[in-house]
Amino acid sequence: MTQQPFSDKMLNAFVDGELPPEQAASVISALAEDPALARRIATLQRLKTSLASFHTNAPPLPALPDHTAWRWPAALAAAATGAIIAGAVWVALPPTGPDTQTSATAQHTPLDMHQGWASTGTGTGTAPSPAHLPDEFTWLTPVMRATGLQLAYADDWRDGLHLGYVGANACKLSLFIRPDDQPDSALDIHLDQHLQQASWTTSGLHFNIISQDMDTSRFATIATTAHAKSRDHLPASAAQIALINAARLPCLA
Amino acid sequence: MFTQRRHHDALLALRRRLFGYACALCPNLPNAEDLYQDTMLRAMQARNVPRDQTALRVWVFRIMRNLWIDGLRAAGRLPELTSDDDIDLQIALDRNDDLTVNRLAVRQAFMKLAKPHRDVLALVDIAGFSYAEASDLLDVPQGTIMSRISRARAALALCLQDDDTLIALPRAQGRRFTGI
Numbered sequence: 001m002t003q004q005p006f007s008d009k010m011l012n013a014f015v016d017g018e019l020p021p022e023q024a025a026s027v028i029s030a031l032a033e034d035p036a037l038a039r040r041i042a043t044l045q046r047l048k049t050s051l052a053s054f055h056t057n058a059p060p061l062p063a064l065p066d067h068t069a070w071r072w073p074a075a076l077a078a079a080a081t082g083a084i085i086a087g088a089v090w091v092a093l094p095p096t097g098p099d100t101q102t103s104a105t106a107q108h109t110p111l112d113m114h115q116g117w118a119s120t121g122t123g124t125g126t127a128p129s130p131a132h133l134p135d136e137f138t139w140l141t142p143v144m145r146a147t148g149l150q151l152a153y154a155d156d157w158r159d160g161l162h163l164g165y166v167g168a169n170a171c172k173l174s175l176f177i178r179p180d181d182q183p184d185s186a187l188d189i190h191l192d193q194h195l196q197q198a199s200w201t202t203s204g205l206h207f208n209i210i211s212q213d214m215d216t217s218r219f220a221t222i223a224t225t226a227h228a229k230s231r232d233h234l235p236a237s238a239a240q241i242a243l244i245n246a247a248r249l250p251c252l253a
Numbered sequence: 254m255f256t257q258r259r260h261h262d263a264l265l266a267l268r269r270r271l272f273g274y275a276c277a278l279c280p281n282l283p284n285a286e287d288l289y290q291d292t293m294l295r296a297m298q299a300r301n302v303p304r305d306q307t308a309l310r311v312w313v314f315r316i317m318r319n320l321w322i323d324g325l326r327a328a329g330r331l332p333e334l335t336s337d338d339d340i341d342l343q344i345a346l347d348r349n350d351d352l353t354v355n356r357l358a359v360r361q362a363f364m365k366l367a368k369p370h371r372d373v374l375a376l377v378d379i380a381g382f383s384y385a386e387a388s389d390l391l392d393v394p395q396g397t398i399m400s401r402i403s404r405a406r407a408a409l410a411l412c413l414q415d416d417d418t419l420i421a422l423p424r425a426q427g428r429r430f431t432g433i
Contacts, residue, residue, distance in 0.1 A: 008403040018384045050359035051378040058272035
């Protein structure tokens with residue numbers, strides 16, 4: 001019989017797969033010639049496997065109390081939503097574009113994501129129904145309705161959300177909302193004939209709006225109204241809605 | 254937000270092991286269910302959630318363990334978390350080379366172990382953590398985890414041998430089922 005000294009710690013580590021390869025090999029080679037060693041290891045293994053399936057019937061995830069959000073970050077502090085509501089909306093808005101639930105897409109910029117979605121041609125059909133947003137974004141609905149754009153796409157992006165809106169005349173607009181611990185920032189807007197972008201941070205949320213070939217006045221009206229409503233969460237005034245309506249123009253593409 | 258789906262899915266994947274850990278820590282099923290629910294609620298409402306899956310798993314189990322410790326502290330039972338027992342498995346095995354390892358008996362014996370032993374065995378055998386992960390979660394050196402595991406399994410073996418009220422295989426022990 002091999003007189004290899006194997007401590008209890010070594011044998012337990014061996015059973016747990018935690019022994020360095022050289023030491024594990026020495027245990028294995030000793031097993032064949034040491035029945036007592038084999039019994040010790042077998043006992044340890046049975047103790048381990050007996051506990052491995054300690055309890056298989058786990059309860060479901062608890063339902064969050066009313067007015068309690070999935071608090072990814074303080075972002076949602078100002079906009080409590082029930083996880084059930086969020087979940088229901090998610091079911092109601094299956095992504096119609098490319099599957100973005102990959103770690104690779106998490107690295108893409110909002111512009112990348114917008115172009116990826118816009119180029120696939122999705123959104124030209126009917127919008128998913130029921131298309132609605134959680135309660136805390138009710139301020140957004142009338143704003144976007146006034147634009148004439150329909151919500152056609154929704155997907156996760158970088159722990160936030162990518163919403164895609166399409167219009168009857170080739171217009172596509174992306175709205176990105178994600179948690180952000182940075183201080184509130186002013187509206188930053190860039191207008192170019194072929195690319196329009198706006199961004200701002202408010203109440204723990206960062207917004208990006210992107211469109212291509214949209215009339216710059218129309219885009220600016222949408223962005224400024226969305227910015228204002230994201231800050232005060234009040235319904236858009238009739239004047240604001242009228243401005244957005246008046247700015248409707250086909251996109252150049 | 255919608256992206257909580259990823260968070261939600263990650264927690265779903267941890268349910269069984271997390272509940273198993275709760276059952277290992279708590280004296281009874283209702284307590285385990287309460288600990289599990291409280292842990293999940295806290296994890297679901299957290300502001301800063303690790304994105305890495307491994308880090309997330311450690312983070313969730315740490316939440317549960319901290320809640321468990323808080324409960325012990327509130328009940329004045331925190332000293333039970335320390336254990337100076339040092340049992341040599343070889344000695345335990347020498348007393349009965351044919352130690353019967355009946356799965357149900359093991360589980361019953363496990364619940365009779367001291368809390369520190371249940372804690373470390375639950376992390377490695379029930380929750381499936383590596384020694385490195387358990388070391389991180391308990392904030393102790395990896396060598397300490399090795400020692401604790403060794404002592405815990407020795408204690409478990411001794412408990413199986415010593416307690417004839419545990420269910421044993423009729424074939425091996427020749428005793429009637431007595432239960433606990």
